[in-house]
Amino acid sequence: MTPSHDVVLVGGGGAGLRAAIAIAETNPRLSIAVVSKVYPMRSHTVSAEGGSAGAIGADDSTDEHAYDTISGGDWLCDQDAVEAFVTEAPEELLRLERWGCPWNREADGRIAVRPFGGMKKKRTWFAADKTGFHMLHTLFQTSLKYASVVRYDEWFVTRLLVDDGRVQGVVAIDLQSGKIEAITARSVILCTGGCGKIFPFTTNASIKSGDGMALAYRAGAPLKDMEFLQYHPTGLPFTGILITEAARSEGGYLINKDGYRYLQDYALGTPQKEPVLRTMELGPRDRLSQAFMKELEKGRTIETPYGHVVHLDLRHLGEKKIDAKIPFVRELCRKYQNLDPVKDLIPVRPVLHYMMGGVHTDIDGATPLAGLYAAGEVACVSINGANRLGSNSLTELLVFGARAGKAAAEHASRNLEISQSVLGQARDEHRRIEQELLNKKGSERIADLREEMQKTMEESAGIYRTGASLMKAVDRLRSVQERYANVAIEDRSKAFNTERVSALELSNMLGVAETIVMSALRREESRGAHQRTDFPKRDDKRFLGHSLVHRNPDGSARVEYLPVTITRWPPAERIYGEAAPHGGSNKAPGSSLPS
């Protein structure tokens, strides 16, 4: 018998678990399935270090949080979504406190907040430097008390079932046994996270292959703002391990091969001994990553076996402060890089960190495809615009995980029948997976194709892009796509066939990579994390809008534009390094978007 639930969640990280709890609390009669390719507590939320933003300080306000988010996002955020986000952020974080999250405290027992890059006020809630880990385990352990939540641990979803214009379930492989099954549902929420593994240097875990984006796109839901990918300026080479922004907000310096704090050359303020919010090392991530590329061009970086780096210098902070404030940073350096930041410089380079774009949703996590919802990094609401501010993403998965959960619960409470035809679709999918991936003799190694894709994306669609580099990427990706048809899968076993999963993940990544390149090609301006050297200026007249990439029936991509929602903060210039104005000009946007 086909397993059936009211709501299926694909992915069991922060957004998925928050959504599951929201559904269970909204309507306890609904049956909820959490279908995840890894055990929920292995999800990538676990790796987030720095913290989660929510305005609670006496000197802070939700308006200021909104302004920092919108200006940081280079005015591509939907301001109604941002207003909902900043308003609900503190209560969501507080709810997590109720569930046991060990937020750092002041001496008197109140929640402590700290400063973070791009935020003008202290508003980042944190749990030492393992914030994501504590949030995920708190959510996971809390989810265990709801009997209506059924887990499908280590099931890999390969397809969404769509009939009659609405999503009605998924097809998934139970990895342990290898069996392929349909799981039907009236609502499906995608919570699969990002797609960092499309790039060679990334902080993302090996499981981040854009699965949910690919599932939605193939099912006919558009992806939004896919050209906006955030590099984190300070990752360790080779492993891509992230050295949290907290290392800089505690006073770390970025220096080039001459020991010079080079950020002062890129309109990010003048170097001070103590960290100053929104200047120098606490400037926004995109500007710091771009400054690295300029230093590389000038020949002022340091060459290592894993490519060029600059140095993050924490030595002046001293052992006591490092151990008290950022012990995880020291632990990571010692365990994975064999160096000690108390006395050694840390080699860092920009690494792909976060996808601002994703499955197009409204403010309740609903996609244009009935019954399909998305929340967290897989989704694009959009509150992140052209560049996400540090510590907004953990809050986002709470606020929009809860919103999507409630909306999906409401949808699933309606009396919708599951069509018989989706079971036929499931049988087709079963056949496809067996034929394409179990009984096939190809000659192309998965790793070779993956590396070629990653190299293509880094070289042609990385921190800086041009029309020419992106055109080249289109061709190179197409050639990888053709070679994929001949992929080699030596593993014939059904039990835990990880090679088959790798092939499916690669296919997902190739699909998502194409949408990134097509969206980047179309946007002939530079905004936030999308930097076109052939169009170096922001162009609000033509491009103050969201790109929406649709899949045509023949498989090709079609890019359209959607206006940005502006409520109270008209577009202004992003200024860092000195006091940025609140609001800017009052001129109406008056944009004419490309059709």
Place this chain on the structure above:
Amino acid sequence: MADRIKLQVARYRPEREAEATFDEYEVPCPKDWVVLDGLNHVKDRIDGTLAYRWSCRMGVCGSCGMMVNGEPKLTCATFLADYAPGPIRVEPLRNFPVVRDLIVDIGDFMRKLVTVRPWIVREEEKPLSAGEYLQTPEQMDDYKQYSMCINCMLCYAACPVYGLDPLFIGPAAIALAQRYNLDSRDEGAAERHRVLSEHEGIWGCTFVGECTRVCPKHVDPAGAIQRYKLTAAVETVKAFFMPRGA
């Protein structure tokens, strides 16, 4: 230092063989490669059929625990060079049923975890508008260590009691129960006491301390167990004099 090292990797494909065999692979051994990097090299370059779990490669997701030369280890935090000149024997975690190659079935732990009610239990909840429950840094220190468990299962692989008695609830589950028992916001200790004080619970542990020794996150499950035994003894005496419902 040798620039290559041999890995002897346990292989088990339930459809093909009745018991595990070993395959040998030679992999590069630069100073910053961990055992997991060696396995990834095998999978990408030599033998795509090798099956194992991994994700974050930074010691926090808890996926990549394996036996390395007989010791339970997170393979992302175990340098190849520390075992030079090799060979290095890589096997699935001990004390668990093997699903395939280096992948074990942890379903038993997942079921036991739920029984200790690892969530905040309260009679009454004050509304969110009333703000946070105050908790001083000192109060947090009471349980913080036990909240660091990443569920990597190294302690179960190391635990001689679990190896002999699969009904034993085990180190991580007990540490997580204590994580909530010692949280100033929690009122669920009595409920957890019923599970933990059963024979297979707390009394199963003979304080060998292997769990604490292998824990990559310094959770000290053995300490949690000893501390709870003391509490449990007091609770049991109290229950004798003050029966429930009295």
